[in-house]
Amino acid sequence: MSLFLRSSGLGSLSAAVFLLAQSLAAVAAPVQGPEWVFANDPPEAQRSVQFSGGGRLIGFSGCNPFSGPYELTQDGLTIGEVVATRRDCSQEAMDRETELFRILNLVRSAEASQSELVLKAADGTPLANLARRSQR
Template sequence: MRWAIIGLAAVLTAGASHAADDSLTARGNEPSWRLDVSAAGIDFEAPGLGLTFKAPVAARDVQDGRPRFIAEAGGERLEATVIEQPCADTMTGMPFPTGVEVSYAGRTFQGCGGEIMSAIEGGWRVIRLGGSLVPEGVMVTIEFGKEGRVSGRSGCNRFSGGYTLTGEGLSFGPLRVTRMACPEPQMETEQRFLDLIQKVSRATPGENRQLRLMAGDEQAMVLDRAD
């Protein structure tokens, strides 16, 4: 069963307080579990283990630099820690902004947190195409906008079009490209980029908060956050 992460809103701050303005929803597997934190309190269940927990109040604090939700009810305690680094779905590899670790009933449950869109939205610089570095002096960029729009520089020209993002995968197209001619290696790089972007089927976190775009099991390109 695939994990799916639905939402994480608000930046958590130090000092315990009622989490009325924060919400967190996460799911995990092996075993299957779900956590919901909202102004109404905290709700956790792991159906396969027969575990449920509900509390009307969730406090928050920061431990070892990590935001944490805490709740107690019926003599039991639940802690949900937000790990502020990119997290990958175990089945698809799709990226999410944060990890989530839930401690309850003597067990630790691990999953992801945040909306998938926030993990990729914004500007990226393409640093690798396949296994090769983009040549020095050639600019290839991707800007993920809202409502499924994408744009950027393809090495020589500019491109724009649409993309489809789900918890299962990522795809591009159709794309429109301007028609300016450039010297090599810009044109060669552009053609490779345009060929590869059409083959992308999913994304996954890379090293140092980079993003890898995959064509099946093959790496299509590696992206680094634009300055």
């Protein structure tokens, strides 16, 4: 009887791990892959982010290309130190770049659908609403 209970407990643990993995995959799937853009930016300086499946973030700040690491877990989304080229741009574009890097530094979670990505702070406050870039 004792042996049955132990194996039964392992089965429950395996099922829980499997369900957790499925939940993480469901959250990760909409976030990873597509290019997400700030829809209200001017077309020539539209900021974008893209989360690769390998834990790498790439994007365009409206002024410079950038990249950095990220981690998506059951506890949320964290973005590591972002590095960017240092091209000189208009003050407006540089201000948008500064704002984007500030947002990325504060992100602790994300909510995604097929068409929208909401980046959130640790307290759940929305930091930015991004739209999925349509296929050209």
